[in-house]
Amino acid sequence: MKVLVVDDHPLVWEGIKSVLKDEDDMEAVGWANSGRQAEQMLSKIQPDVALVDLRLPGEYGINIIKKLRPLAPKCRFIILTTFADHQDIKQAMECRVNGYILKEALPQEMITALRLVHGGRPYYDPLVMELMVQKQNKQERLLSDLTERETEVLKAITDGLSNKEIADKLFVSENTVKKHVSNILSKLGLKDRTKAAVFAASCGMANHDPHAVLLS
Structure with a gap:
C-alpha cells in the first residue's frame, strides 16, 4: 500500500514514516505540504491512500480532496487532523x-484505519463518531x-418564508x-431566525441552502 501524506508540518510526515516503516504492506511514498504540491505528486505517484490535513495554510483539506480525486481515481482519502468539529465532520461525510x-x-489505530480504508471500508475515529x-x-x-x-414554523423558516408568508400558510x-x-429561538438557544434555519438544516429539515434565508 502506497501512502501519500499532505500536511504542512514536517514532524507529522516524519512521525507517519516512523509508524509505517515496520509494516511490510505499507510504504510512505511521498509528502506534500500544500494542495498544489499534492496535485503534482498524486498524478506521478498514484498512491493507494492519501492522508490529508484538514487545515493547511490558506487551504481546506476537503476542498483539496475534491481537486485530487480526478487525478487518482483509485486513491482513497483520509482526513488527518487535530480538529473534531461537527461541521468539519459533516462536510467530510457529505464529501464521502x-x-x-x-x-x-x-499508531496502531492509524495502521488499522489505513488497512480498512485500503480494503474499501470507511474508518472514522471513535472520538469523532462519539461527537456526532x-x-x-x-x-x-x-x-x-x-x-x-413551533416545529411547523421552524420548518417554514428553513424553507425561507417570511413571517407574513408563514402566517398566511398556517392561517x-x-x-x-x-x-x-421568539419561543423557538429561546428553546433552541439561538439569536436569530437565520441561525435557527441553519440549525434546522443540520437536522435534515431544509430543502435548500439555509444560508440563503433572509431576515424578515
Missing part, C-alpha cells in the same frame, strides 16, 4: 471522504421541546408567528 483520523490517535452521536442527541432533545406548531396572525419564532 473514506476516513477521518485525529492526530492524537495511537452527542450532537445528534442534543439536537433531538432540543427539537423535542418544540410544540407541533394565523403575523403577531402569533412572531411569538412562535
